[in-house]
Amino acid sequence: MANFCLIIQYDGSRYNGWQRQGNTPDTIQGRLEAILEQLYGEPVDLNGSGRTDAGVHALHQYANFRVPRLLSRYSCREIRDYFNDSLPKDIRVLSVDKADDRFHARLSAVSKLYEYRIDCGEISNIFDRRYLLRVTEPLDIPRMQEAASFLIGTHDFRSFCANRHMKKSAVRTIYDITFTVENGILYIRYLGNGFLYNMVRILTGTLLEVGLGDLPPSQIPAILDGLDRSLAGPTVPPNALFLVDVFYS
Amino acid sequence: MANFCLIIQYDGSRYNGWQRQGNTPDTIQGRLEAILEQLYGEPVDLNGSGRTDAGVHALHQYANFRVPRLLSRYSCREIRDYFNDSLPKDIRVLSVDKADDRFHARLSAVSKLYEYRIDCGEISNIFDRRYLLRVTEPLDIPRMQEAASFLIGTHDFRSFCANRHMKKSAVRTIYDITFTVENGILYIRYLGNGFLYNMVRILTGTLLEVGLGDLPPSQIPAILDGLDRSLAGPTVPPNALFLVDVFYS
Numbered sequence: 001m002a003n004f005c006l007i008i009q010y011d012g013s014r015y016n017g018w019q020r021q022g023n024t025p026d027t028i029q030g031r032l033e034a035i036l037e038q039l040y041g042e043p044v045d046l047n048g049s050g051r052t053d054a055g056v057h058a059l060h061q062y063a064n065f066r067v068p069r070l071l072s073r074y075s076c077r078e079i080r081d082y083f084n085d086s087l088p089k090d091i092r093v094l095s096v097d098k099a100d101d102r103f104h105a106r107l108s109a110v111s112k113l114y115e116y117r118i119d120c121g122e123i124s125n126i127f128d129r130r131y132l133l134r135v136t137e138p139l140d141i142p143r144m145q146e147a148a149s150f151l152i153g154t155h156d157f158r159s160f161c162a163n164r165h166m167k168k169s170a171v172r173t174i175y176d177i178t179f180t181v182e183n184g185i186l187y188i189r190y191l192g193n194g195f196l197y198n199m200v201r202i203l204t205g206t207l208l209e210v211g212l213g214d215l216p217p218s219q220i221p222a223i224l225d226g227l228d229r230s231l232a233g234p235t236v237p238p239n240a241l242f243l244v245d246v247f248y249s
Numbered sequence: 250m251a252n253f254c255l256i257i258q259y260d261g262s263r264y265n266g267w268q269r270q271g272n273t274p275d276t277i278q279g280r281l282e283a284i285l286e287q288l289y290g291e292p293v294d295l296n297g298s299g300r301t302d303a304g305v306h307a308l309h310q311y312a313n314f315r316v317p318r319l320l321s322r323y324s325c326r327e328i329r330d331y332f333n334d335s336l337p338k339d340i341r342v343l344s345v346d347k348a349d350d351r352f353h354a355r356l357s358a359v360s361k362l363y364e365y366r367i368d369c370g371e372i373s374n375i376f377d378r379r380y381l382l383r384v385t386e387p388l389d390i391p392r393m394q395e396a397a398s399f400l401i402g403t404h405d406f407r408s409f410c411a412n413r414h415m416k417k418s419a420v421r422t423i424y425d426i427t428f429t430v431e432n433g434i435l436y437i438r439y440l441g442n443g444f445l446y447n448m449v450r451i452l453t454g455t456l457l458e459v460g461l462g463d464l465p466p467s468q469i470p471a472i473l474d475g476l477d478r479s480l481a482g483p484t485v486p487p488n489a490l491f492l493v494d495v496f497y498s
Contacts, residue, residue, distance in 0.1 A: 011376060089375070
């Protein structure tokens with residue numbers, strides 16, 4: 001089998017997330033697989049590095065697919081161009097490369113970087129407004145950093161997961177959470193080995209409650225220990241969340 | 250009278266341009282004047298530095314208004330905040346300042362800087378796509394610069410004006426046209442003492458014809474001399490045009 005690795009960028013605004021769901025709802029994976037089927041004349045599975053929620057964007061989402069060497073008559077460049085000629089303007093395939101036989105976009109992933117963008121400037125941003133959460137009250141970023149320090153490490157993140165019937169392990173490792181302010185925009189970046197359903201959005205909602213003074217940073221360990229979604233902050237909207245990158249060893 | 254100078258930013262996508270047109274079509278000036286009338290309890294005229302076409306954006310549009318000192322009971326900060334609390338998210342007042350009595354946003358303007366944004370990257374841009382013109386064929390930028398050199402200076406720009414019944418002078422001075430490529434985006438910037446109706450968009454359409462090899466740069470003087478709109482290139486779409494700044498002495 002020939003194995004191909006794709007880097008994909010998308011504006012998730014009008015999609016029901018990454019993951020294919022039957023034939024009806026419009027998803028990124030569904031769009032890409034439909035084009036692969038056109039190209040190869042038979043269904044081809046595309047493995048993403050992981051799901052992104054409805055409305056969430058990706059700067060660099062990774063995926064791979066395998067086709068029998070007999071069918072593999074297109075160059076990487078031809079596959080990329082075929083995708084981009086067929087895709088709507090809010091999805092682009094940035095690159096297609098031949099991958100090692102054992103490469104699997106989800107199973108081989110070592111860590112992922114997500115970014116949440118908060119507009120806390122004095123005057124709200126106009127041209128990027130679709131990709132920002134506007135917060136008008138002042139945010140105490142040192143307090144948010146203090147709260148974030150309790151989240152870094154290996155924990156059971158069940159309190160930060162929207163899936164109430166989660167049977168699998170909710171243990172994940174967050175390697176780092178950073179805060180950067182540039183032109184009135186606060187970027188919160190999360191580097192971790194994996195994230196649960198809605199986890200980055202609930203983490204951000206909780207950190208924002210801390211920043212607004214509604215929750216003391218010292219409360220974070222108790223929220224983690226409680227293993228109860230209702231203890232954490234709200235799920236912030238998806239439109240300001242970006243999957244920035246996925247890292248492989 | 251108290252005289253106030255405003256700096257305004259807007260995404261022109263859903264407006265019929267800057268200039269008020271009766272009560273019906275939605276314009277930037279119309280929106281701002283309606284708020285001034287609410288604030289002062291009587292109609293107030295707002296003078297913009299100039300019109301922008303329907304769909305064109307502004308990073309820094311200037312305007313001024315005068316109110317009798319008796320009515321002038323609000324601070325600059327209060328006026329700015331009242332605007333921003335009342336305006337839709339695609340229009341912001343960046344600043345309000347007291348201006349010299351003689352200041353008039355249009356009559357005092359010395360020059361204006363416009364920018365047209367062309368996406369000529371290998372992969373089309375996703376997140377700024379609403380504000381870009383996508384050109385997939387290669388552009389010969391040195392040829393475009395050569396053509397631009399014939400446009401710089403004082404000329405009758407009637408060939409680059411969409412208003413066929415223009416009775417006033419069409420003589421304008423272009424001080425500079427610059428080309429910058431950054432991350433696959435070509436920015437063409439026009440600095441001039443004033444621009445006719447659709448002029449920047451027709452200049453850009455003509456320069457693009459040169460860049461695509463459909464028009465020799467040496468043809469520009471004949472287009473200027475012909476004083477005939479049909480000689481110049483097409484009017485490119487408004488969504489990629491920005492009024493960047495207005496300069497006063």
